[in-house]
Amino acid sequence: MATQLSLNFDVPGAQSDATLLRDPAFEQNKQDAIHRWVPWIAGFSAGFVGDALQHYLPDPGRRDIHVLDPFAGVGTTLVESLRRGYNVTGIELNPFAALAARVKCSAFTRDPGKLLSAIVSFERQARERTDPIDKAFERGDDVFQCTPAPKSRPPAAFRSRTPFFSPAVEQKVLHCLDLINEVADPHIRELMSLALGSILVQVSNYSYEPSLGSRAAAGKTNVLNADVVSLLSARLYMMYHDVIVYRDEMMQWTPLPSSRVIEGDARLMLQTVEEDSIDIVITSPPYLNNYHYVRNTRPHLFWLNFVSKPSDLKRLERSNFGKYWQTVRGAEPSKLQFNFPYLKQIIDEIAVKNPQKHVYGGKGWANYAIEYFNDCYTLCQNFYRTLRKGALAIIVLGNSIIQGVNVPTDLLFGHIGELCHLKLDEIHILRKKRVGNSIINSSIRNGGSYEISLYEAAVILRKD
Numbered sequence: 001m002a003t004q005l006s007l008n009f010d011v012p013g014a015q016s017d018a019t020l021l022r023d024p025a026f027e028q029n030k031q032d033a034i035h036r037w038v039p040w041i042a043g044f045s046a047g048f049v050g051d052a053l054q055h056y057l058p059d060p061g062r063r064d065i066h067v068l069d070p071f072a073g074v075g076t077t078l079v080e081s082l083r084r085g086y087n088v089t090g091i092e093l094n095p096f097a098a099l100a101a102r103v104k105c106s107a108f109t110r111d112p113g114k115l116l117s118a119i120v121s122f123e124r125q126a127r128e129r130t131d132p133i134d135k136a137f138e139r140g141d142d143v144f145q146c147t148p149a150p151k152s153r154p155p156a157a158f159r160s161r162t163p164f165f166s167p168a169v170e171q172k173v174l175h176c177l178d179l180i181n182e183v184a185d186p187h188i189r190e191l192m193s194l195a196l197g198s199i200l201v202q203v204s205n206y207s208y209e210p211s212l213g214s215r216a217a218a219g220k221t222n223v224l225n226a227d228v229v230s231l232l233s234a235r236l237y238m239m240y241h242d243v244i245v246y247r248d249e250m251m252q253w254t255p256l257p258s259s260r261v262i263e264g265d266a267r268l269m270l271q272t273v274e275e276d277s278i279d280i281v282i283t284s285p286p287y288l289n290n291y292h293y294v295r296n297t298r299p300h301l302f303w304l305n306f307v308s309k310p311s312d313l314k315r316l317e318r319s320n321f322g323k324y325w326q327t328v329r330g331a332e333p334s335k336l337q338f339n340f341p342y343l344k345q346i347i348d349e350i351a352v353k354n355p356q357k358h359v360y361g362g363k364g365w366a367n368y369a370i371e372y373f374n375d376c377y378t379l380c381q382n383f384y385r386t387l388r389k390g391a392l393a394i395i396v397l398g399n400s401i402i403q404g405v406n407v408p409t410d411l412l413f414g415h416i417g418e419l420c421h422l423k424l425d426e427i428h429i430l431r432k433k434r435v436g437n438s439i440i441n442s443s444i445r446n447g448g449s450y451e452i453s454l455y456e457a458a459v460i461l462r463k464d
């Protein structure tokens with residue numbers, strides 16, 4: 001049974017159900033121009049961002065507004081803000097997500113004519129180079145003997161239990177990489193890399209369930225061959241189409257709004273974001289659910305050459321907001337860096353669960369929760385410094401159940417904000433019964449009964 005401690009601090013307008021903000025789930029983005037370019041498991045919906053901007057900016061017509069998303073993901077907040085003429089800064093640790101945010105934010109400045117001719121040329125050459133692979137595959141011949149052979153090589157340090165690609169698909173992906181590397185314009189090259197990244201898993205022997213796992217483990221058959229060139233070309237033509245729409249849309253703004261995507265750690269934002277400069281933050285940090293962004297994008301990181309060795313991945317894991325349970329479970333017990341007795345009580349309750357499991361029990365999970373909330377504290381301190389007076393930070397978070405203990409992350413974050421001199425205006429419940437892997441060793445995962453539902457909430461903090 002999940003347990004719940006009672007709250008002993010007040011939350012103004014606490015946990016009211018939202019009617020003014022749309023569901024933040026990414027699902028709808030799969031149909032929306034620009035947002036549909038790259039699926040991102042934890043992405044926002046464009047509609048949610050639009051609602052938040054409209055409702056919470058005191059004067060949405062002003063042009064000098066600066067929006068910050070320190071966990072930019074694939075750039076949903078940034079793109080929606082740009083579309084409304086606002087200047088944006090995004091910070092994103094994961095290089096693949098940062099690539100997506102960067103390409104999407106600057107796409108309206110690209111020349112559609114140049115883009116189209118690059119796509120047409122790519123498709124033609126890709127077909128010429130990969131047709132022999134399909135023929136060899138149909139005949140049952142060795143696809144590695146096909147000529148021309150691709151120059152690119154699979155990333156040497158990328159390991160997977162099941163071969164990530166079948167031989168035919170792998171050869172085709174390598175040819176596509178060759179062609180992308182040959183593109184002279186760096187912006188078009190980035191856009192094409194992003195397109196390739198967006199279909200990598202689709203043509204592989206892996207799938208998102210929602211974490212990355214082999215297709216076989218999910219009861220699906222392996223992908224022995226796939227029409228990589230058609231899939232990739234279709235994605236590129238879709239991007240081309242969206243660039244035209246985006247350019248038209250952005251023409252209403254003179255001067256054009258500015259955008260900046262920083263590939264880095266949001267906890268260090270004071271190095272890159274000016275103090276008292278931000279009019280609104282709309283963001284969603286990683287939840288307290290140990291969703292492994294780095295592991296789940298390993299194929300993209302290796303195949304698109306963002307990392308080349310396991311220590312590169314380790315560096316990203318260590319910099320991840322809240323760390324990962326795997327990284328901190330065995331460490332010396334961490335300490336909360338601030339005084340918050342209610343949170344301390346929750347963590348102590350987690351720490352004594354399942355002692356027989358050692359670091360895999362409560363002890364390891366308590367360590368993870370402490371690291372997570374210490375990072376929340378740093379983040380709120382940074383918000384206090386970077387927000388202008390009167391500005392808001394809208395933070396979307398989900399509660400968690402850890403070792404059977406309910407952790408109301410939204411309420412806790414709100415109070416941490418107050419410890420950092422921000423005012424907690426309200427908390428809106430956006431979505432109940434969230435699905436995903438956010439349930440850690442709880443009665444829900446074990447099929448038992450439970451009394452605490454999972455939800456997502458928007459925490460609204462203000463700098464007075």
Ligand SMILES: C[S@@+](CC[C@H](N)C(=O)[O-])C[C@H]1O[C@@H](n2cnc3c(N)ncnc32)[C@H](O)[C@@H]1O
Nearest residue numbers: 042043044071073074076093094265266320321
């Ligand atoms: C919940 S997702 C945000 C998704 C985003 N709202 C969107 O629409 O795409 C959290 C993001 O935080 C990123 N992240 C994790 N640790 C970070 C850090 N220390 N600094 C910046 N970004 C980080 C993850 O890579 C992930 O993309």
